[in-house]
Amino acid sequence: MQGIWTTERIRAAEDRLLAVTPDGELMRRAAFGLATHTAALLAGRTSGVSGRRAVLLVGSGNNGGDALWAGAFLRRRNVAVTAVLLKPERAHGAGLAALRRSGGRVVSAEDGPQWIDRADVVVDGIVGISARGPLRPDAAALVERASAPIVAVDLPSGVDPDTGAVDGPAVRAALTVTFGALKPVHALAPDACGEVVLVDIGLRPELGEPDLVRLDSPDVAAAWPVPGPGDDKYSQGVVGIAAGSATYPGAAVLAAGSAVRATSGLVRYAGHAADVVRSRWPEIVATGSVRDAGRVQAWAVGPGIGTGQEGRDVLRHVLGQGVPVCADADATTIIARSPEVLDARDPGTPLVLTPHAGEFSRLMGEAPGADRVAAARDAARRYDAVVLLKGHCTVVAAPDGRVAVNTPRGSWLATAGSGDVLTGLLGALLAAGLDPWLAAASAAHVHALAGSLAAGGVPTSASALVTAIPDALRALRS
Numbered sequence: 272m273q274g275i276w277t278t279e280r281i282r283a284a285e286d287r288l289l290a291v292t293p294d295g296e297l298m299r300r301a302a303f304g305l306a307t308h309t310a311a312l313l314a315g316r317t318s319g320v321s322g323r324r325a326v327l328l329v330g331s332g333n334n335g336g337d338a339l340w341a342g343a344f345l346r347r348r349n350v351a352v353t354a355v356l357l358k359p360e361r362a363h364g365a366g367l368a369a370l371r372r373s374g375g376r377v378v379s380a381e382d383g384p385q386w387i388d389r390a391d392v393v394v395d396g397i398v399g400i401s402a403r404g405p406l407r408p409d410a411a412a413l414v415e416r417a418s419a420p421i422v423a424v425d426l427p428s429g430v431d432p433d434t435g436a437v438d439g440p441a442v443r444a445a446l447t448v449t450f451g452a453l454k455p456v457h458a459l460a461p462d463a464c465g466e467v468v469l470v471d472i473g474l475r476p477e478l479g480e481p482d483l484v485r486l487d488s489p490d491v492a493a494a495w496p497v498p499g500p501g502d503d504k505y506s507q508g509v510v511g512i513a514a515g516s517a518t519y520p521g522a523a524v525l526a527a528g529s530a531v532r533a534t535s536g537l538v539r540y541a542g543h544a545a546d547v548v549r550s551r552w553p554e555i556v557a558t559g560s561v562r563d564a565g566r567v568q569a570w571a572v573g574p575g576i577g578t579g580q581e582g583r584d585v586l587r588h589v590l591g592q593g594v595p596v597c598a599d600a601d602a603t604t605i606i607a608r609s610p611e612v613l614d615a616r617d618p619g620t621p622l623v624l625t626p627h628a629g630e631f632s633r634l635m636g637e638a639p640g641a642d643r644v645a646a647a648r649d650a651a652r653r654y655d656a657v658v659l660l661k662g663h664c665t666v667v668a669a670p671d672g673r674v675a676v677n678t679p680r681g682s683w684l685a686t687a688g689s690g691d692v693l694t695g696l697l698g699a700l701l702a703a704g705l706d707p708w709l710a711a712a713s714a715a716h717v718h719a720l721a722g723s724l725a726a727g728g729v730p731t732s733a734s735a736l737v738t739a740i741p742d743a744l745r746a747l748r749s
């Protein structure tokens with residue numbers, strides 16, 4: 272599990288570490304790592320380091336200091352280094368002196384473009400964790416000019432460090448070299464960060480518990496249910512799928528099929544698409560109504576059930592069964608419009624809500640906004656439920672404050688029916704008895720992995736996603 276810390280926590284930890292570390296030592300550790308990874312990028316992209324040209328975009332804070340020190344280290348490998356100072360009077364003094372001693376060139380922002388045009392790599396030391404707002408126009412113009420790959424120092428400038436939000440011009444890096452710990456931007460703005468590498472500067476002992484986490488494949492593999500010798504189809508957890516309709520059977524077929532592929536427990540289906548579901552998935556026990564579905568250990572409810580009286584009755588019924596419920600799609604809309612359906616929920620039974628941005632707006636009366644982590648946390652508290660907020664990055668918040676972020680592998684999951692597949696995965700994990708927050712984060716992880724395997728670089732479909740679930744689980748377990 273990877274920990275992620277907000278900039279407030281990072282700053283506090285850095286202050287504690289700085290107090291017991293010789294002056295300038297942390298910055299030199301950071302800069303040495305930055306130089307090493309920048310050289311590796313140069314070697315990879317230009318098949319060499321010596322004689323290559325690096326341009327440093329240097330802002331007024333310590334982020335610029337890191338860039339200047341890294342420039343001095345790159346000079347040792349005979350890289351031609353030019354620092355473009357955005358605020359010459361406020362550039363980091365020791366870093367500037369080190370670069371000058373090493374034989375680096377220092378130019379003003381006005382002279383920057385001619386050097387940027389000939390660069391093999393551009394290092395973005397404009398702003399780091401103290402950034403506020405988008406890039407200012409002078410910095411934006413220089414960044415815009417760069418056609419060489421950009422290495423972001425700590426984080427891509429112009430992107431909000433704590434939310435990953437971009438509200439104007441920002442750096443789009445090929446590589447981000449960060450120091451001490453991952454910050455939210457690294458999980459929430461993958462397209463702006465490019466590849467992310469973490470340089471150890473000795474901060475970990477000062478950090479404490481992370482604010483957010485990101486599950487690694489081994490975490491998800493460890494959580495995913497595996498039947499033991501004593502298991503049978505019931506003991507692994509039976510999931511009930513209440514989805515689809517006679518007119519729209521697709522959601523039912525996708526959610527139920529996804530549950531079949533997720534675990535080896537029994538899957539029940541209840542709804543108007545029973546015939547279609549049975550013919551597509553003969554292993555499913557399908558009935559017409561949730562009332563005669565039989566016992567389950569969790570319900571996944573919502574996709575395609577409609578938002579009228581019948582949908583409300585289905586939702587109220589499953590919420591009253593005393594088992595965990597994953598409420599998706601139409602079920603989230605019903606809850607938003609008729610919150611009294613939640614009165615049917617037995618106190619203490621886990622509920623997972625899986626809204627996309629539009630459904631979230633209905634549930635909360637406002638859009639998630641720039642701070643999607645805070646938004647998901649608020650919703651989790653308000654509904655006393657795990658909230659999985661869909662989007663390019665998926666945020667999973669528990670009422671107790673835990674938050675997991677799933678960073679996507681491309682955007683191929685943005686396809687019709689993809690959410691129904693996620694619902695099936697989540698329902699199966701809830702039935703198997705996983706903690707609901709872990710179930711939601713694990714389902715999102717496997718969903719994204721299946722999406723990238725199904726797509727393989729070209730458009731895919733929700734059906735292909737269901738087919739790819741075993742490949743994703745195999746990849747996890749290998």
Ligand SMILES: NC(=O)C1=CN([C@@H]2O[C@H](COP(=O)(O)OP(=O)(O)OC[C@H]3O[C@@H](n4cnc5c(N)ncnc54)[C@H](O)[C@@H]3O)[C@@H](O)[C@H]2O)[C@@H](O)CC1
Pocket residue numbers: 285289297298299301302330331332333334335337397398399400401402403404405406407410424425426429450472
């Ligand atoms: N504190 C430490 O011990 C360490 C800090 N490190 C580096 O220090 C950075 C943080 O340094 P600072 O706190 O000095 O601050 P930053 O370098 O992040 O930036 C602060 C400066 O940028 C300006 N600024 C803010 N928003 C801007 C915007 N949108 N456009 C242009 N300029 C903007 C501010 O006026 C301020 O002068 C980290 O990101 C990391 O790169 C590393 O050297 C590791 C050690």
Ligand SMILES: Nc1ncnc2c1ncn2[C@@H]1O[C@H](COP(=O)(O)OP(=O)(O)O)[C@@H](O)[C@H]1O
Pocket residue numbers: 600627660661662663664665679681682683684685686687688689690691692693718
């Ligand atoms: N741009 C994107 N990049 C990555 N994943 C995305 C993107 N857009 C949507 N997704 C994911 O695809 C799924 C879409 O679900 P949903 O909105 O419920 O669609 P549907 O109702 O068609 O099934 C969610 O898991 C969401 O996180």
Ligand SMILES: [K+]
Pocket residue numbers: 334395396397398399423424425426427428
């Ligand atoms: K930066």
